[in-house]
Amino acid sequence: MISLAFILTCLAVCIVPGVGVVYTAATALGRGRQAGLAAAAGCTLGPLPHLAAAILGLAAILHTSAVLYSVLKWAGVAYLLWLAYGALKGGGTLHITPDRSAGSMRKIAVRGTLLNVLNPKLSIFFLALLPPFLSGNPATATQEMIALGAVFMAVTFLTFAAYALFAAAARDAVLTSEKAMAWLNRTIAGAMGLLAAKLATERV
Incomplete structure (x- = not known):
C-alpha cells in the first residue's frame, strides 16, 4: 500500500509546475513567506473533494457526464483568467508589489x-493514481485509499511549502527592481493564461 514507490510518485507529480505551484510561488513573491504557506495549505486542501469523489465512485459519473464536466472545467478556466487579469493589472493576489502586508491569509x-476544486481532471487523476497501490482486498480498499490520499496531501503541502519558502527568499531581490516586478507580473499572468487555455482544451 504506502510504499517508497508511491511517495516518489507523489513527489514527481507535485514537483512538476502546475496551477498550484504557480499560485503558491507567485503569492510568496507578492505577499511574503506567510502568505505563500497559506497558499500552499489552500492548494493542498483543494484536492479533498476530488479524493472523496474518487473514493465514493463519483469521479466515474463526472467522467461520463459531459455537461457536468464542462461546467466545472469552464468555471476553472474563468477563475484562472481572473487571476491572470489581477496579476497583470494589479490589485490581485498574484500581483507582485513592494507592499509587505500579507493580506488575509484566509x-x-x-x-x-478553489484552484484545485475547479479542476475536474483531479478526480480522474486520483482514479488513475490510487488503484495500482492498493492491496487488492475489497474489504480494506476504502481505508487504503484514504491513507494513500492523506500521504499524497502531505507530500503536496511539503512540496508547495518548499516552493513558497524559495520564492519568499527571492522576494527581496525582486522588490529592488521595478523592471523585474513588471516582468514577473507579466510572466505570472501569462502562465495563468496558458494554464487556462490548457484546461479549456481538455476533453472528457
Missing part, C-alpha cells in the same frame, strides 16, 4: 483551494 488559502 482569502489566500480559499483562492488556492
Whole structure:
C-alpha cells in the first residue's frame, strides 16, 4: 500500500509546475513567506473533494457526464483568467508589489483551494493514481485509499511549502527592481493564461 514507490510518485507529480505551484510561488513573491504557506495549505486542501469523489465512485459519473464536466472545467478556466487579469493589472493576489502586508491569509488559502476544486481532471487523476497501490482486498480498499490520499496531501503541502519558502527568499531581490516586478507580473499572468487555455482544451 504506502510504499517508497508511491511517495516518489507523489513527489514527481507535485514537483512538476502546475496551477498550484504557480499560485503558491507567485503569492510568496507578492505577499511574503506567510502568505505563500497559506497558499500552499489552500492548494493542498483543494484536492479533498476530488479524493472523496474518487473514493465514493463519483469521479466515474463526472467522467461520463459531459455537461457536468464542462461546467466545472469552464468555471476553472474563468477563475484562472481572473487571476491572470489581477496579476497583470494589479490589485490581485498574484500581483507582485513592494507592499509587505500579507493580506488575509484566509482569502489566500480559499483562492488556492478553489484552484484545485475547479479542476475536474483531479478526480480522474486520483482514479488513475490510487488503484495500482492498493492491496487488492475489497474489504480494506476504502481505508487504503484514504491513507494513500492523506500521504499524497502531505507530500503536496511539503512540496508547495518548499516552493513558497524559495520564492519568499527571492522576494527581496525582486522588490529592488521595478523592471523585474513588471516582468514577473507579466510572466505570472501569462502562465495563468496558458494554464487556462490548457484546461479549456481538455476533453472528457
